[in-house]
Every structure is written in structure tokens, then in C-alpha cells.
Amino acid sequence: MALAKQSAAHGLNMLPGHARFADLKPDVAGGIGRGTIMDTSEYSVRDPPSSRLQPKTHHPRSRTDCRPGGPSLRARLSKPAEQGTANGPHHPPFGWPAPARYTRIADAIVPSVYAQYAFEEHVQSLEIYQAGILFSDPTISSKLSMGGRSVDMPGWKDLGNDPSEPVNDDPADSIEMKKIGSRREVAARNVRAQAWGVPDLTSILAGDDPQKLIVKRQTEYWQRANKLTLLGILKGVVADNIVNDAGDLVRTTGASIVDTDIIEAAYLMGDRADKFKTIWMHSKQMKALKLADLIDYVPSSEQGGPLIPYYMGLRCVVDDDIPVAAGVYTAFMFKEKAILWNELPVNTEGGPLEFDRKPRQGHGGGVTEMVGRRHFVPHVPGTRFLDASSAGEFATDAELALAANWDRTASSVKNMTFIALKTTEA
Numbered sequence: 001m002a003l004a005k006q007s008a009a010h011g012l013n014m015l016p017g018h019a020r021f022a023d024l025k026p027d028v029a030g031g032i033g034r035g036t037i038m039d040t041s042e043y044s045v046r047d048p049p050s051s052r053l054q055p056k057t058h059h060p061r062s063r064t065d066c067r068p069g070g071p072s073l074r075a076r077l078s079k080p081a082e083q084g085t086a087n088g089p090h091h092p093p094f095g096w097p098a099p100a101r102y103t104r105i106a107d108a109i110v111p112s113v114y115a116q117y118a119f120e121e122h123v124q125s126l127e128i129y130q131a132g133i134l135f136s137d138p139t140i141s142s143k144l145s146m147g148g149r150s151v152d153m154p155g156w157k158d159l160g161n162d163p164s165e166p167v168n169d170d171p172a173d174s175i176e177m178k179k180i181g182s183r184r185e186v187a188a189r190n191v192r193a194q195a196w197g198v199p200d201l202t203s204i205l206a207g208d209d210p211q212k213l214i215v216k217r218q219t220e221y222w223q224r225a226n227k228l229t230l231l232g233i234l235k236g237v238v239a240d241n242i243v244n245d246a247g248d249l250v251r252t253t254g255a256s257i258v259d260t261d262i263i264e265a266a267y268l269m270g271d272r273a274d275k276f277k278t279i280w281m282h283s284k285q286m287k288a289l290k291l292a293d294l295i296d297y298v299p300s301s302e303q304g305g306p307l308i309p310y311y312m313g314l315r316c317v318v319d320d321d322i323p324v325a326a327g328v329y330t331a332f333m334f335k336e337k338a339i340l341w342n343e344l345p346v347n348t349e350g351g352p353l354e355f356d357r358k359p360r361q362g363h364g365g366g367v368t369e370m371v372g373r374r375h376f377v378p379h380v381p382g383t384r385f386l387d388a389s390s391a392g393e394f395a396t397d398a399e400l401a402l403a404a405n406w407d408r409t410a411s412s413v414k415n416m417t418f419i420a421l422k423t424t425e426a
Contacts, residue, residue: 125319126223128230131278132315135337140187140377141344149393150188150385151377157181157411183409187340187379188387190394192225193371200366214370218353222374227321230339230378232400234332235323237380238420239403248413250420257285257331257423259294262312265333265421272414278338279314281331284425286318331421338417340379348373381417382410 143151162178196214203209241249251265266273289295289311297307309316314333323330346352354371361367379385387395389404399405410416 125317125321126220126227127317128227128280128319129223131280131317131334132336133278133334133338134341135339136342137340140340140342144189144344144377148189150186150387153185153187153379155183155185157183181411183411184384185379185381185409186384186386187377188385188395188400189375189377190229191346191373191375192229192394193373194221194225195369195371197367197369199362200368201362211368211370215353218372222372226341226374226376226378229397229400230341231321231323232397233378233380234418234420235330235401236403236406237383237408238330239401240383240406241408243403245408245413249416249418250422252328252422254424256425257281257288257421259289259292259312261421261423262314262333265419268419269414269416275335276314276333276419277336278317278334279311279331279421280317280319280322280334281421282322282324282329282425283318283320285329285331285423286316288425289316327424327426328422329425331423332418333421334418338381340377340381342377344375344377346373346375382408382415384409 140151140153157180159180160178165175167175198210198214203211238250241247248268251261251268253261262279263273266276269275286295286309294311295316296310298310300306300308309318322332350371350373352373354373356369356371358367358369384407385395386405386407389402390396390399395405408416413419
């Protein structure tokens with residue numbers, strides 16, 4: 001009876017079956033005897049302790065209450081739970097489902113957890129730098145050390161194609177003297193810069209430091225920027241050629257690219273048609289050639305490297321940044337070492353990458369400014385940069401694309417290092 005008295009002292013009953021034992025003998029010393037069943041189903045805080053723990057006679061074949069008039073176990077279990085009493089709310093006994101008093105997920109504010117900052121690499125192609133069309137001239141650096149916005153590159157023209165003449169023994173008959181011509185090429189100096197600013201609060205709230213990424217991606221950024229500068233130069237040279245040289249550097253088809261277009265374009269240079277090594281084209285032009293099954297793939301010299309596409313011996317460089325206007329796509333075919341590109345030291349106090357702190361900006365939060373600089377000289381052999389339409393000290397990419405800023409100095413189209421192929425793609 002000790003367990004029963006302890007439960008009764010706390011106003012609690014036991015569930016039916018929690019105190020069942022094997023036989024019906026009471027164990028006075030132990031409290032509840034063997035075979036004694038405690039009636040705990042009719043729980044109520046109103047019941048006096050003496051009425052909560054009443055022994056019932058166990059019958060092996062009966063699940064009914066042995067008290068006179070007592071309801072069956074099934075009836076008691078199916079009885080609706082009381083919602084409350086005059087003395088207080090109804091409390092469920094041990095083992096019953098607990099009321100909804102736990103702090104659940106719906107009751108809490110669950111913070112968002114972010115993964116480490118991802119990096120989205122720029123999608124511009126830089127394959128043109130591996131195609132072998134760029135070269136440098138060490139003498140350019142020494143010439144530019146004397147200052148100036150451009151560098152003159154004078155040169156001699158070749159001897160003319162005059163036929164040789166037979167000699168005679170007449171002292172009065174003198175052979176006519178011929179002269180050798182010269183030409184003057186001009187390359188433009190370019191000093192470019194770009195700046196990035198990062199407030200300190202950005203790094204704190206973002207949980208990552210964008211300054212590290214800016215420094216890490218300097219080389220890739222300047223490669224993309226220099227490629228756009230190169231495209232501006234090529235557009236300017238082609239524009240001048242169309243206006244002043246009858247467009248002998250340009251093949252225009254007026255239709256989608258086909259295999260014969262590249263052959264026709266190469267033969268704008270006559271017997272120098274086999275000197276081309278690379279074609280720089282748009283993906284839509286490349287798609288048309290692939291659909292016609294005209295592209296071959298050659299393994300790169302690097303073991304395990306990518307396969308390099310070729311068309312009729314020309315390395316194909318696919319790049320969606322090439323000029324597109326009104327559905328006309330301009331591809332470029334290059335000879336080997338077609339473009340001179342000299343990278344020069346940035347002889348400024350800050351150098352190629354300079355940092356500057358602005359502690360008062362951001363209302364005292366502080367800002368770190370970074371300025372990247374590059375100094376270079378690009379040049380297409382056989383041309384002269386006129387600098388006729390440049391607003392600043394150095395021409396912008398848009399100004400480099402103007403015909404007014406270029407003049408061809410090469411005496412023949414065969415001495416040029418590239419041609420343009422214009423096709424119309426859907």
C-alpha cells in the first residue's frame with residue numbers, strides 16, 4: 001500500500017494495469033499484494049484519497065470492474081475526458097499524451113544559415129591569348145622611356161617591282177636611278193586604370209572579405225579589359241579600310257557562314273592566303289560550321305589538355321565578344337604574330353595596385369579604395385594611330401574604334417596581318 005499511499009498523497013491515481021500482479025494474495029508488508037488490482041481509471045481531483053485506491057477482484061476471463069455496478073474497462077476508456085472541474089482543470093494521469101506546452105519549432109525564430117560566399121567567374125573567353133597572335137617588341141619599352149603619348153616606328157619599304165634592264169656599251173646611256181621608300185607607323189601608348197571601393201561595414205555584415213577577391217582577380221580582369229581594347233582597335237582599322245582603302249581587308253557574304261567563305265576571305269591576300277593561323281569567330285558562326293561537320297579537333301600539346309578545334313588548319317577561337325551589329329557578325333582571321341602588345345611598367349607612385357583608406361567615409365565606418373593600373377602599347381603592324389579624335393590624353397575603347405583615328409601605311413593588303421569576315425547569322 002506504500003505506493004498507493006504515496007500516489008494518493010499527491011492526489012494522483014495509477015493507470016489501469018500499472019499495479020497488476022500474478023495472484024490475489026495481499027502483501028501487507030509490501031503495501032500492494034499479489035493479485036490486487038488498483039482502480040485508477042475514474043480519476044478526479046475531487047475524489048477523496050480513500051476512494052481513489054480501491055482493490056478489485058481479478059477474474060482471468062473478465063475485463064470488467066468487479067465492483068457492483070462498475071463500468072467495463074472499454075466503457076471507461078471510451079468515456080470523454082473531463083475538461084475541468086469546479087476545483088480546477090482536469091490533469092491527465094501518467095502515460096497519457098501531454099498537453100501542447102513544449103516550445104516547438106513553430107514557436108521559435110530559426111535563423112538562416114548561409115554557406116560560404118560562392119564566386120561566379122566571368123564568362124568572357126580569354127582563349128585568344130593562347131592562340132599565338134600576340135607578340136612583344138623589347139625596343140618599344142626603350143623608345144617610350146623618353147616620354148610621349150605615342151611611339152613612332154619608322155621603317156623602310158621594300159624595293160619596287162621594276163624589271164631589270166639589259167646593259168650596253170654606250171657611255172652616254174645612264175640607267176635611271178630608283179629610290180627606296182619609307183613608311184611611318186605609330187603606336188599609341190595607353191595608361192588605363194580601374195577602381196573598386198569596399199566599405200568596412202560590408203565585410204562585417206557579409207561575413208566575407210571582398211577585398212581578397214578583388215586582388216586575386218586582377219590578372220583576369222585586365223585580360224578581359226585588354227581584349228575589349230584589342231577589339232576596339234580592330235574595329236577602327238577595319239572602319240578606316242572600308243572608308244579609305246576600298247575595303248580590301250573585308251569579306252562580306254550577306255548570308256550565314258559556309259565553308260567556302262573562309263577560303264574566299266583568305267584569298268583576299270592572294271598568294272599569302274596560306275599564312276593565316278587563327279580565326280576568331282562568334283559562337284553562332286562556329287555553330288553553323290559544326291552543323292556542317294567541318295570542324296576537326298586536335299589534342300593540345302599539354303597532356304590531358306582540351307581538344308582544340310580547327311578548320312582547314314586554322315585554330316578556331318570562339319568568343320561572343322566579337323563585333324555584332326544588326327545581325328552581322330565579324331570574324332577575324334590572323335597571321336602568326338599579328339598584333340604587337342607590349343606591357344610596360346606602371347611607373348607611378350602607387351604602382352599597379354594601390355590601396356587608400358578613407359576612415360571618415362561611411363559616417364566613420366571606413367572605406368578601403370583600391371586602384372588598379374596598367375601601361376601597355378597595342379599596335380596592328382602596317383597601321384598608324386592618328387589620334388585625330390581623342391578627347392583625353394589617351395583614347396578610350398570607343399575612340400579606338402573610330403575610322404578617323406587610323407590610317408593604313410602598308411603599301412599592300414598582303415602586308416597586313418589580319419582580315420575580317422562578315423556574315424549574317426540568325
